[in-house]
Amino acid sequence: MATETMETMNIKAVERRYAPSLRRQWGNTLGWLAIMAAFLILAGAFFSIIGEVVIKAFPVLRPALFTEITNGIGGGLKNAIEGSLVLSLGSLLVAAPVGIAAGIYLSEHGAGRWGSALRFLSDVLVGVPSIVLGYFGYIAMVIYLGWQFSVAAGVITLAVMLLPYIARSTELAMANIPNAVREAGYGLGAGEGHLVFKILLPGAAPAIMTGIFYAVALSMGETAPLLYTAGWSNYMWNGHMTQEPIGYLTYVIWSFINEPFAESHMLAFAAAFLITFGVLMLILLGRWMLVRSQRKLGAYR
Numbered sequence: 001m002a003t004e005t006m007e008t009m010n011i012k013a014v015e016r017r018y019a020p021s022l023r024r025q026w027g028n029t030l031g032w033l034a035i036m037a038a039f040l041i042l043a044g045a046f047f048s049i050i051g052e053v054v055i056k057a058f059p060v061l062r063p064a065l066f067t068e069i070t071n072g073i074g075g076g077l078k079n080a081i082e083g084s085l086v087l088s089l090g091s092l093l094v095a096a097p098v099g100i101a102a103g104i105y106l107s108e109h110g111a112g113r114w115g116s117a118l119r120f121l122s123d124v125l126v127g128v129p130s131i132v133l134g135y136f137g138y139i140a141m142v143i144y145l146g147w148q149f150s151v152a153a154g155v156i157t158l159a160v161m162l163l164p165y166i167a168r169s170t171e172l173a174m175a176n177i178p179n180a181v182r183e184a185g186y187g188l189g190a191g192e193g194h195l196v197f198k199i200l201l202p203g204a205a206p207a208i209m210t211g212i213f214y215a216v217a218l219s220m221g222e223t224a225p226l227l228y229t230a231g232w233s234n235y236m237w238n239g240h241m242t243q244e245p246i247g248y249l250t251y252v253i254w255s256f257i258n259e260p261f262a263e264s265h266m267l268a269f270a271a272a273f274l275i276t277f278g279v280l281m282l283i284l285l286g287r288w289m290l291v292r293s294q295r296k297l298g299a300y301r
Contacts, residue, residue, distance in 0.1 A: 050276065057273035060266040070234045070247065073256060073264040077271060079236050083247040084275075086151060086237055087230065088219050091158035096212060099163045103170020103208075104196060110171070122164040133157055134225030142229060149231025149245035157225045162215040169211020173204035206289045213286035217279040223250040249275050 068076030106115055137157035141147045177200055185195040231245030232255075238244060252271040256264040
């Protein structure tokens, strides 16, 4: 009986010792309240922006918006939609192979000086303002090479901006695959190339694609570098890579909203809606692929 009483007293003493104090409870409560308030503020700002864009773009969301080209400060956005797709996909085709190759190198052989130097340069490139890249593209390609405002100048400028994001996402995706997978591949006699392209890349592909989607979403919202390199055109793209400017949606947002006409304002909000919708779809697709891949990565854990 005395032993049970002592055990009960010891248990109660331990519970009192580790019971959260009143100050800690208040701190936890205030912390959760602060988190909820921050979330509500962020959600409110997000939905207010989306709501205003949708409401003001709704009157002009009609088939003519997608079938007519821009006519001065009116018309449709067919040429701008095509130009945004051309610039985004073109920059992706240029940046993705280089960025993925750089990410593979950093993941598999980036422990030395060259890897550290490449990471440092990548971080510096991330911090360079996009308008500086646009001005460099203007000096180097539009003026020096004589390409004038063109698709090639805009694509290369956007590709340079996307490179560090694709490289870093590829490096992180490859690094998340355990070394046991590499050891198993080498143990089965696989060479380095076979290991990377047949084993590691397929496992890291969903995360890499997520990073690529985020990078494309970033390029879709850029205006400053394209003002200096791609120019603007009211016509459809004729297939020329140089000597011809091209239209794009962000120019419509930047330029038309400053015009004193209601029609131009509606076109600007329609372009903002299309950009926002496209970026949102890319982000949701990237998140879906990432979650789906994480559920299938049990074999690597």
